[in-house]
Amino acid sequence: MKTHKILTLAGDGIGPEVLAEAVRFLKRLEALGLARFEFEDDLAGGASIDARGVPLSPETLARAKLADAVLFGAVGGPKWDGKGPYHLRPEQGILGLRQGLGLYANLRPARCYAPLAAASSLKQELVEGLDILIVRELTGGVYFGQPKEIVTLEDGQRRATDTQVYTTSEIERIARVAFELARSRGNFVHSAEKNNVMRTGSLWKETVTELHAAEYADVTLHHILADNCGMQLVRRPKQFDVMVMDNLFGDILSDVAAMLTGSLGMLPSASLGAVSPATGKRAALYEPIHGTAPDIAGQNKANPLAMLASTEMMLRYSLDEAPLADALSSAIEAVLARGLRTPDIAAPGTTVVGTAEMGAAVAEEVANILEVAA
Template sequence: MAANKKLLILPGDGIGPEVMREVRRVIDWMSRRRAISFDMEEGLVGGAAIEAEGSPCPDVTVEKAKAADAVLFGSVGGPRWDSLPFDQRPELGILRLRKDLGLFANLRPALVLDALVDASSLKADIVRGVDIMVVRESTGGVYFGEPRGVETLPDGKRRGFDTDVYHEDEIARVARVAFDLARKRRNKVTSVEKANVMQSGRLWRAVVGEIQKAEYPDVELENMYADNCAMQLCSRPKQFDVILGNNLFGDVLSDLAAALTGSLGMLPSATLGAVDPVTGKRHALYEPIHGSAPDIAGKGIANPLAQILSFAMLLRWSFALDEDATLLETAVAKVLSGGLRTADIMQPGMARVGTSVMGEAVVRELDKMAA
């Protein structure tokens, strides 16, 4: 692959820089052993950007992201910035990137690896074999809707309000992503909303149904209320293939699905934009879903595997390097089968290691597989 494949790395805050260092090891290995190289650039986002530039997502970072073929994102936020006004918080960095790059489809896989079945808080027979993909709409809904704010009423009491608003085109485009994914998996989409109490939910259900009937009659569609879906995820998770939800419900349910796997530290995600009809390029951002974990930042104990697996998703979705993505995913599975564990997935009888040792183990396993 030519070296002009542009990759922007945004380590961010908390454990972001620590786990990103382990991805750089993997990138270096691929350059040496697989002749896969990138034109890499690093940028600032979140609290780190606030400290240096006075903004959680400076214009220069957005421009770098637009110029890149893919963005690999770490994490943002921490108690250091908790006192900032709402419109200056580090978390707005990722929201701006999603909005400005048009990253409307967030893909969050929840895969229970055989080696980690006992790490789940649920019984092994419930989670063994779970393989779910949550597709979350990520540029609309209540996180972006207007009006929103906190106001003081005439009686002196405060009232907070947000607006959950969707245009049918926003629903249709993310529904197509979910149906396309289902065709490559087990051919079932479970669309979640609250059509019983929310007008936006009624529109969501109607549009998803129309898209399925007109364009994907071969894919099974199941409609489910979001609260019921949460319950079903904890009781019968293997019934799900692709779960499609709006920004709010997709956010909540993807974290719940992640908990089935034993640790947020294991799960990657991809957020994709539309494919340009002329160039064929699409903006894309890849990140672990674990957040900045400020309580363990700097201690060298964070799990780097979600960040590494996010890079595997990047290889597959942005550069069509399926073989290399599978190689990396297999290396991670082999390391876990060998008994290495970071603190978040530690089990009796396993060997506890830190961030650096886990990253090194993945590279060693890649060496074995490439020998």
């Protein structure tokens, strides 16, 4: 049985609490004799700034490059807001990992579990059965373009510049990911941009169109303006299957999609790099998108399900453990069907539990599912 090497970076706020539940689950798999893991723990974000003076040390990045996958909690919080230079803020920890590992493809599923359909901000009939996969380009665009600066002009005004920049190859590789994933799902892709006002949007649309015609004509392609896409997500979300977009629009629209599922605490993500020709492996990082939630940190109130769903994605995309991933997905649904809820998704008639209790319930349910299957 292969040993999977996992680097855990808990980060700040509720990061350590939710990551602990993912590790608990993986250790339960070990106890059942179903998998083997080697865990290495390290620091990122504010925790790394406090201990080492930087949000991501070169040593941590080196460990990430050697791991089979990285499990990441969350970074940031009021303690570090507006303090220190821009390049030493906690968020630079995750940006540094994305850039250093070449994690250009961010997969953000927005799935509405049946027991949570009534918890969505939208009418239940609009979200029942919802299953969207947003593919976000992660290492280009306005977050990484140069120049990125604030300068003082001769007249005393200050001017801020963020540069949106994309190359054909960057667009092609993320579109290729979206088309390949669509073939295993509903076989259609929406590509979102702003070609009407942005030159990068024009190049994006042209490049995706040409790639589609050359290699993926069997997949249905729809182009959609990003602002209209946001409107359609709350108007008729089930029209979407796979959605591909740039870094900025992916960041914004995936958070919109998250609320369709009932809570940001339900949305996982996977960030993937290119497959290495030498090893056949790809760098990968898995994290919930809910942030550090400092107002509830340390109170056993955080929802660990996005972290556990991120672990499911890790089992599926990095560790070649699809049956275990399927069992984890089924366990999350089963626990929700039993009425267990953390405070963010609580509703009348449900049982409110804490972070640890929810994590333990999912781990136990997975054990039951796998023992039955065995």
